[in-house]
Amino acid sequence: MRKSGFSQFLIFMLPALILLSTFVIYPSIKTTLQSFVDENGKITFKNYKDVLTSRDTIDLSGFSRGFPLGTLLHNAIWIAIHLPLTVSLGLILAVLLRKVRGGNILKSIIFLGMVMPMIIGGVMVRFMFDGNLGVINAFLGLFGFESKTWTAYPETSLFSLIFGSVWLWTGFSLVLYSAGLETIPRDFYEAAAMDGAGPFKIFFKITIPLLKPITVVVVTMTLLWELKIFDIVYVATMGGPGGASNVLALQMYTYAFRELNTGKAAVVAVLLTTLTITASYPLIKGSSDAR
Amino acid sequence: MRRLVLMVTLIILIGVFLFSKTLTVIGPWSGAEMDKFTPVLEKFEKEYGIDVEYRIYRAEDLANILPAQFAAKKTLGDVIFMWPWFVLNQAKKGHVIDVSDVIDESKYLPGVLDNVKMNGKLYGAAYTGKVKPGFWYRKSFFEKHGLSVPKTWNEFIILLEKIKGIPGIKAPIASGDGVGWPLSDVTEHFIITFGGPNIHRDLIAGNIKWQSFTVRNAFEKLTSLLKKGYFGEPTEWTLVLKQWWNGDYGLYFMGSWITGMVDDPNDLGVFSLPGNKGIVFGADYAFIPKYTKYPEEAKTLLKYLCGLEGQTEQVKQGGHVATVKNVPLIAYPPVDREVAKLLEGVEALFDLDDSIGGAFQTTFWDQLKLLWVRPERIDDVLRTFDEKMK
Numbered sequence: 001m002r003k004s005g006f007s008q009f010l011i012f013m014l015p016a017l018i019l020l021s022t023f024v025i026y027p028s029i030k031t032t033l034q035s036f037v038d039e040n041g042k043i044t045f046k047n048y049k050d051v052l053t054s055r056d057t058i059d060l061s062g063f064s065r066g067f068p069l070g071t072l073l074h075n076a077i078w079i080a081i082h083l084p085l086t087v088s089l090g091l092i093l094a095v096l097l098r099k100v101r102g103g104n105i106l107k108s109i110i111f112l113g114m115v116m117p118m119i120i121g122g123v124m125v126r127f128m129f130d131g132n133l134g135v136i137n138a139f140l141g142l143f144g145f146e147s148k149t150w151t152a153y154p155e156t157s158l159f160s161l162i163f164g165s166v167w168l169w170t171g172f173s174l175v176l177y178s179a180g181l182e183t184i185p186r187d188f189y190e191a192a193a194m195d196g197a198g199p200f201k202i203f204f205k206i207t208i209p210l211l212k213p214i215t216v217v218v219v220t221m222t223l224l225w226e227l228k229i230f231d232i233v234y235v236a237t238m239g240g241p242g243g244a245s246n247v248l249a250l251q252m253y254t255y256a257f258r259e260l261n262t263g264k265a266a267v268v269a270v271l272l273t274t275l276t277i278t279a280s281y282p283l284i285k286g287s288s289d290a291r
Numbered sequence: 292m293r294r295l296v297l298m299v300t301l302i303i304l305i306g307v308f309l310f311s312k313t314l315t316v317i318g319p320w321s322g323a324e325m326d327k328f329t330p331v332l333e334k335f336e337k338e339y340g341i342d343v344e345y346r347i348y349r350a351e352d353l354a355n356i357l358p359a360q361f362a363a364k365k366t367l368g369d370v371i372f373m374w375p376w377f378v379l380n381q382a383k384k385g386h387v388i389d390v391s392d393v394i395d396e397s398k399y400l401p402g403v404l405d406n407v408k409m410n411g412k413l414y415g416a417a418y419t420g421k422v423k424p425g426f427w428y429r430k431s432f433f434e435k436h437g438l439s440v441p442k443t444w445n446e447f448i449i450l451l452e453k454i455k456g457i458p459g460i461k462a463p464i465a466s467g468d469g470v471g472w473p474l475s476d477v478t479e480h481f482i483i484t485f486g487g488p489n490i491h492r493d494l495i496a497g498n499i500k501w502q503s504f505t506v507r508n509a510f511e512k513l514t515s516l517l518k519k520g521y522f523g524e525p526t527e528w529t530l531v532l533k534q535w536w537n538g539d540y541g542l543y544f545m546g547s548w549i550t551g552m553v554d555d556p557n558d559l560g561v562f563s564l565p566g567n568k569g570i571v572f573g574a575d576y577a578f579i580p581k582y583t584k585y586p587e588e589a590k591t592l593l594k595y596l597c598g599l600e601g602q603t604e605q606v607k608q609g610g611h612v613a614t615v616k617n618v619p620l621i622a623y624p625p626v627d628r629e630v631a632k633l634l635e636g637v638e639a640l641f642d643l644d645d646s647i648g649g650a651f652q653t654t655f656w657d658q659l660k661l662l663w664v665r666p667e668r669i670d671d672v673l674r675t676f677d678e679k680m681k
Contacts, residue, residue, distance in 0.1 A: 242661025257355045259650035
């Protein structure tokens with residue numbers, strides 16, 4: 001009986017195992033091995049040394065001189081700004097639109113950014129901040145500000161991309177939080193209101209704590225998206241000017257397809273994989289705890 | 292009987308479909324540029340009886356796709372136009388066919404095939420080229436505002452100042468952006484003018500540092516103009532072309548293909564920076580991947596395209612300069628003859644970033660975007676160039 005159970009387990013697992021081995025495990029191992037192979041085919045740590053000491057990756061002199069600061073720090077800045085903005089905006093909008101008439105239509109409109117291909121999103125971000133055609137300049141022009149292409153300057157290019165992409169991702173957190181809000185029993189709110197709790201107290205003491213599992217998912221998924229951000233940057237600025245908006249995924253692409261150096265590209269891939277696994281740990285842990 | 296005829300016809304049709312040879316040519320030209328390339332391919336089809344299909348791929352995209360395709364022993368096309376450094380890079384890995392037997396080097400301009408030559412073998416051929424002669428202006432714009440072509444650096448500055456003073460002008464010189472190469476073209480012109488053709492060659496060969504005095508001096512000439520606001524904000528190069536044509540800018544540094552992109556090429560005038568002794572001549576290079584199904588037919592096509600026949604047909608369309616010798620001058624449209632005149636007495640030089648290629652090329656483009664908006668960071672930019680040359 002036990003034996004047949006194991007055979008059944010194997011039969012059901014086999015297709016998934018084959019696919020995972022072919023498309024995930026083998027490429028991952030191969031990439032990791034590749035990261036230790038230099039241009040001459042020798043096993044070495046040179047690629048790691050080159051990438052991790054490169055100004056492309058970390059450039060601390062940027063703090064006194066101005067951007068770029070290196071791809072690793074750019075990704076960190078992206079996370080530091082984009083993550084709280086999209087998560088909090090999604091939550092606030094979900095709460096506000098919950099009881100508003102036509103709220104679902106508004107949610108659908110906000111969610112459009114999420115279903116749009118990120119390449120198109122990148123083009124739109126580029127145009128939004130353009131000096132000739134941009135909506136941002138048109139708006140700022142109302143207050144007398146001079147028109148400029150925000151993505152063309154090292155001080156503003158990264159921030160333009162970060163702020164410009166908030167609307168692309170807010171739909172994700174909005175939809176998840178909206179679904180999460182529906183799972184909170186109304187009794188909790190009614191009991192709190194009877195006890196004299198105001199809307200803010202209810203929000204902070206009931207809504208937020210009960211949405212914690214959703215928040216873990218939203219934060220983790222957003223973090224992963226920010227770590228592997230590529231398409232928007234590629235289309236809008238190509239990481240420029242002077243690397244001021246470059247990110248890890250684009251650095252990997254440049255090593256692989258411009259420098260044709262697969263070893264260095266593999267190092268960035270390993271770095272990215274390590275960071276994403278670390279970032280997704282709370283989600284994995286959360287799901288195993290729930291079980 | 293009817294059935295039999297139908298069967299035979301069907302078999303013939305299937306046979307034709309299965310065994311007909313259609314060569315695929317991959318190039319970067321689309322729109323107006325493609326319209327000028329199509330007649331060249333049509334002539335080949337007519338004369339050689341081989342069908343050709345043209346597909347558009349930017350070199351930047353090919354750089355992503357081809358290495359993976361070649362690793363899988365496959366190819367997207369039979370004849371592919373691509374950067375020369377990339378061709379040699381792939382040739383080193385054994386992915387490119389040696390075409391020394393069909394391309395006669397003595398029939399080409401001296402040195403033009405050096406970029407695709409390795410160990411005495413040719414792995415590609417030069418098609419027509421485009422020159423990057425200098426600053427283009429509208430003759431009507433100059434006449435309207437009483438402007439004249441400068442003969443000295445001081446006159447050039449005075450011209451820029453005059454243009455800056457014209458009402459409605461955004462900046463005297465339009466700055467093309469997008470992929471990055473338009474800024475590199477104008478920068479190379481400054482390097483050649485103020486450093487000399489040899490410095491340009493030495494930079495390609497890696498014999499001189501970007502932070503050296505001579506190179507820095509050439510860059511300082513450029514940054515002095517940037518600091519004074521003579522160059523406009525980098526704007527997508529086809530968009531700014533229209534703006535320049537409409538009078539938002541006075542000058543635009545661009546290659547000779549501009550003649551095919553404006554409404555009235557006869558209204559175009561061009562001048563190099565005073566004292567310039569060299570002009571970048573950027574040829575297009577084509578190669579045959581090892582994995583083509585029709586190597587002999589592909590060689591025939593390459594020989595035709597890069598030979599006298601194909602190049603003569605191409606220069607007739609305008610905006611191109613032949614790399615093969617003996618193309619009759621009469622084949623060139625009048626505006627291209629004016630461009631050809633600029634080449635008299637100056638040295639023709641390879642495109643710097645196309646020759647070096649690799650990571651340097653994208654870094655060069657990207658750093659120049661930075662220099663354009665922050666000219667005071669010249670030292671940082673030059674240092675980065677030196678780092679990427681290693």
